Amino acid sequence: MTILTEWRDGDVSRVPYRVYADPDIHAREQQRIFRGPVWHFLCLEAEIPDAGDYKTVDVGDTPVIVVRAAGGGVNALVNRCAHKGALICFAVRGNVRELTCVYHNWTYDLAGNLTGVAFRRGVGDDGGMEPGFDLAEHGLERLRVAVRRGLIFGTLSAETPELDAYLGRAMLAAMDRVLIKPLRVLGYHSQILPNNWKLYMENTKDSYHASLLHVFHNTFGVVRFTMGGGIRLSGNGWHHLSFTERAADGGESAGAESVRSLKQRYRLADPGLMEHRRELGDRITNAIQTVFPTLVIQQILNALAVRQLVPRGPDKSELLWTVLGFADDDEEITALRLRTNNLVGPAGYVSMEDGCIGGFIQRATAGDPGARSFMRMGGRGMPPESRSRVTEAAVRGFWKAWRELMEA
Amino acid sequence: MTILTEWRDGDVSRVPYRVYADPDIHAREQQRIFRGPVWHFLCLEAEIPDAGDYKTVDVGDTPVIVVRAAGGGVNALVNRCAHKGALICFAVRGNVRELTCVYHNWTYDLAGNLTGVAFRRGVGDDGGMEPGFDLAEHGLERLRVAVRRGLIFGTLSAETPELDAYLGRAMLAAMDRVLIKPLRVLGYHSQILPNNWKLYMENTKDSYHASLLHVFHNTFGVVRFTMGGGIRLSGNGWHHLSFTERAADGGESAGAESVRSLKQRYRLADPGLMEHRRELGDRITNAIQTVFPTLVIQQILNALAVRQLVPRGPDKSELLWTVLGFADDDEEITALRLRTNNLVGPAGYVSMEDGCIGGFIQRATAGDPGARSFMRMGGRGMPPESRSRVTEAAVRGFWKAWRELMEA
């Protein structure tokens, strides 16, 4: 594969643009990353509370059924009949007692075991399955599943380490900080991004861009990001956390990101938009966490969400937002969360630009697949902690993970 | 080609899913199958009754003109000018005296012979075709044509055996059984299938699915399929016939397909839909015949049709239905046919599912091109006759044909 030979060993600070468009790279990613030794976010426990509740999701190009078993456990099964490969479930969500393929009525239990084959014994003396056919050999492919803080993860590979080890201590702590209570879904968004999936993941890990691309805050001067904040990386650099902290006195102090504050010429007519109720026990106002390859866990003021990204070919991807509150939220905090969600989502004041910026790169780089980016803000390394968010360390960590899996 | 090396010799009961999506396989199919030694249904004689009448059709990716010659014969010509490759005819149907390319007025007779080249001799002393230019060397590519029972077939290969030998005795008999009189077109449907063409052909040859996927009959209990019926394959396994027979007493007897009759909870408010007038001299109510690669001849009660499938890229195909009656039909039988056609076509009560099931497989298998189907209902063989329709023999026959041509 051209990409792997032409790209200097170990360099993760300069990436050839062909990675965003080449169909062969896309195919290899499906095999090495999406079916490889990584954990994918599937859905929330809260979405399938009762036995038989299921949700269908995509793990890269592989369709998956996540279903609550009778015993209360969660199973994740490849949504592809063992007979001729039809989708078993083709609705987004539902409730079933067993899984029946519509094509020839092969039936599976909620753990994916084949329990019945229509006309298995034939009709009268005729037909039927060949002798020696064993139901046990023809179940649905099953994913390993792990659950943490109400989030259900799955992996198609036997090689993937346990979830805790996969995430590492810093990332577990970051997750536990936000997901402090049973969750409640406030709604969903789906956003189609006109770009390769990696451009969105880079964007999310790119703490350098936040105050520069999203000029809303500066324009309105509603919150001048304070100096508090920083970056954390998992030990292997694959995952990251970026956060902002309000100064102890609650006031605003001049900091790095005020560099463009001269632009502030407007005031919000309704400043209620920026109201924040502290609920997580600290002064952190914004915390964006990524779990390789495609999960984002978000706290922006009181707007909480998980985002799962699904590649849809080399030049398109779909970002699925699950917007959250806590199960015990009262009406007031729910109203606050709903209002604050104007900041995020496909129409979010400080997120909509992330919907188009990847497309700007996709368009600009198509003509010159051999040209390369230059991501040396904060050097070439990926230290586990940075006090400044003006660094591309987490993006380099992403490329480190990518190279490790793709070159394996 | 990966597919041909990884796939165990002669196995036609397990097919790697990459056959449905790989662009190289698609390209090879065009060459080996669609331009290869097979007969394609083109159109009906009844559609081009008069000299100069033409219809444009697609033989795979090759556009073809089928035209009635002055002498009454039928010619089939590749719809591509010998000069620079423009389509000659770009309407679906019409009547012409000769074939004139709009681009530079090169003109061909209805047999595809080049008869005139505009400015062939130049203008004054200037220009014109190079010396030695011979009209006879620049005709349209011509297909061999065979007509049977009003159906016009064509082939692009010189290797294709004569039509009768290609079809074999059983298939000729099946065709002759339905097409007993001069035909009349009642109308057309075009249905876009979101899947590879082979998934639809497998579906049509898959007598196993009929009573399982299409639950209309069982739901309404309008016709309980009787035991009568079976499968016939051509000697080489390429083509097939599946049929259902009403019991001799005209009553309904319990049989294989009543397995789901417990589901019957509804009655048709207007049972006229299922009325059947015997017209073909036997008790067969349903007969579905396929001719490799892409023709289907259908009798469902009094609903008669031929269907021609055209691949439109690896993941899309177009199914063109020509719905038929006989030229001597009276108004009553025509009305009956039109009513019965609610059962078939893109909105057919017992056919619409075939429009989506291929897409379910296309979506489910895209993520794992190396995984394989398991088609061993009725064993691994393809006997020329089966009394039971609970068999995948005809599907295996399809894959036998496919492998023979693709591996040649």
Added chain:
Amino acid sequence: MTILTEWRDGDVSRVPYRVYADPDIHAREQQRIFRGPVWHFLCLEAEIPDAGDYKTVDVGDTPVIVVRAAGGGVNALVNRCAHKGALICFAVRGNVRELTCVYHNWTYDLAGNLTGVAFRRGVGDDGGMEPGFDLAEHGLERLRVAVRRGLIFGTLSAETPELDAYLGRAMLAAMDRVLIKPLRVLGYHSQILPNNWKLYMENTKDSYHASLLHVFHNTFGVVRFTMGGGIRLSGNGWHHLSFTERAADGGESAGAESVRSLKQRYRLADPGLMEHRRELGDRITNAIQTVFPTLVIQQILNALAVRQLVPRGPDKSELLWTVLGFADDDEEITALRLRTNNLVGPAGYVSMEDGCIGGFIQRATAGDPGARSFMRMGGRGMPPESRSRVTEAAVRGFWKAWRELMEA
């Protein structure tokens, strides 16, 4: 590359149809032709009169900014940030003082020099660019620029000869004949062609088709093309001029193209459409000039335009028309030009067919990529002058250029 081995040395009169559809050929064209040693038309000086005025254009798959510098010169810059590859300008036109990337605020002057990197020194003690970072090494890629008669050209290759040498004497003369005064833009068209870009360029160079495909003139008998006229090719055959001349007496004389005049059965209800005011100092009524690879300069009566073609994948292209007058036009001549423009553009009486004919070839040839065209009208050569327009000499010249660059 198959195409280059299977195609007999030097033959430019028969072209295998795969050149219009093969994605590998398309990719190679981007590298060898569009980023290669050719001059591309970018836009008009009149479109960016003032300092900071810019227009964004596409040179093949490469997005380019054409901008008027403070000193009055014109710069052309690849529209791709040196940091991570984002588009710098994403509007079609505008005015800027400097070029700022929205993603991380890297800033360039109008010559593409990097002048500022946000947070280059980090914040406090933290972050910032790695030591040794040199602004001078990270500018925007710059095109060489040449201007002639108000037309701005650019090239991405250092090998391209100077514009005058590239065009050659005959082509320079042809261009100077039409663009006699400062230009004024009357408007734009964009036309999406359902075909490979080469089919449109062949069409434009194909003087053989004009009176045959576009039957408007003959149908209405408004202008019977006179004998005057001819073809000129640049010395290397790459570029061409085709023109028609009204006979000296201003009358109409029978000539080659009247061959189909028998078809004339209609009269224009409003013959004002065909009015012509001589303004270029000669009797030439129509002059079509092409500059390899994708520029067309057009005079049809008083309808003047430049057309730039942009490939949009192997089977699609976009034709961008800039319709012109002269800066000193009075209202009357402007009104005349606007009326005459009914003849050209996407709805033009004598040009609309060029919008569909390429698609007719694209569709007809897809099924048989190895089949070949036959372009021997006027022989196999490409003489620098032909009195007759009944020749494919200019088309052969196009293929000569194509082979020289692609096989290099």
Added chain:
Amino acid sequence: MSGGGPMARIAHLHAAYVHAIDDDRLEDWPGFFTEAGRYRILTRENHRLGLPLAVMRCDGAGMLRDRVTALRTANIYAPHCYRHMTAAAQLVETGGSAHRVRSNFTVIRIMETGEMTVFACGEYRDRIVETDTGLRFAERLAICDSRRVDTLLVVPI
């Protein structure tokens, strides 16, 4: 809405019809027709050629109701809904209690997963009659401009 011409009331019927379908209140659909009401989905190709085949053909309340029962209980398809756009309604002929009306339609099909497709466009040709319970379709032809149906057609248009 007043008592002017019949167009305001016809517009109301037209709107109520498409809202019922787009809301997935398909059980209400047969009620827009008279007891003997005829409904056809045709293609322009067949219609122009004088060929009688329909994509969907219901003669009378029984057949209309059977369509709904079947799609609710028997037929299998990926979940989706429609959005009807209507325009250019025109009274072609009116004679007391019966009106001939034509109008244009576009149907966008939306899959549960979000894909939006222009599924059909064409022309309604209606024969609308006054009944005790208001205006009803004695005949509604939906003549689709394209001969193609994408995937399948199960919900009436």
Added chain:
Amino acid sequence: MSGGGPMARIAHLHAAYVHAIDDDRLEDWPGFFTEAGRYRILTRENHRLGLPLAVMRCDGAGMLRDRVTALRTANIYAPHCYRHMTAAAQLVETGGSAHRVRSNFTVIRIMETGEMTVFACGEYRDRIVETDTGLRFAERLAICDSRRVDTLLVVPI
């Protein structure tokens, strides 16, 4: 249709216009204009930039009729038809016998083989006048939102 404001009669003109085109009764098309009637297809890009170029420009009945004659007898293109959707008609100004009206349109192009494409969308800006034979367009501008024309434009919109 009554004798209320002019909007009902304008709606009728608008509907009749699009039905004539969509029915391929193009010979009727010039008749919707006054003898000196002007018709333009413009793009929003040119219009906003103040550039006068039109995609199609007919000044008066002769030029309107020439367009129809040419497309019937001279121009070459793959067979297709249109479906016009119209919406949001609004009386901008009215003064006795002349009305300024704007409305939105979408045109779907349907090829004989079935491909459906949103070919154009935009805004009609009309000057409509009362004549002895009813309302006629003194001017109809069709301002297309996209600067692109797919393949070619031969049938008026």
Added chain:
Amino acid sequence: MSGGGPMARIAHLHAAYVHAIDDDRLEDWPGFFTEAGRYRILTRENHRLGLPLAVMRCDGAGMLRDRVTALRTANIYAPHCYRHMTAAAQLVETGGSAHRVRSNFTVIRIMETGEMTVFACGEYRDRIVETDTGLRFAERLAICDSRRVDTLLVVPI
């Protein structure tokens, strides 16, 4: 359209609203609402599931104006405009000075470079009230049929 029912005046409000957006006169947009007016863009998926999340949510004139200020001064996106098509408006309930109205919409998004996309389709559910200055939206819900937003949503629909 006279002084009959309110539908003619509602049609005028509907048309004026979409013309303001399609003309890029977004500064006029808050003025179509009452001072406390509520505007929501919802997806059918969330709406059917009873989930309260909106894609865009403005409660009152301040939030409406902030949206416009932000998109003019802060937000970054490739230049584009909309074309709204509306249809099937229906008075659901009317009580003196307040009306409940539903109607269908389709929004085509046109990029400056010419790409046209069916960006959204769905249903408006309006509560419209009489005010001193005419009809105003006390609430306008735009319920989009697709759960997907292509790229981003910045201009209200």
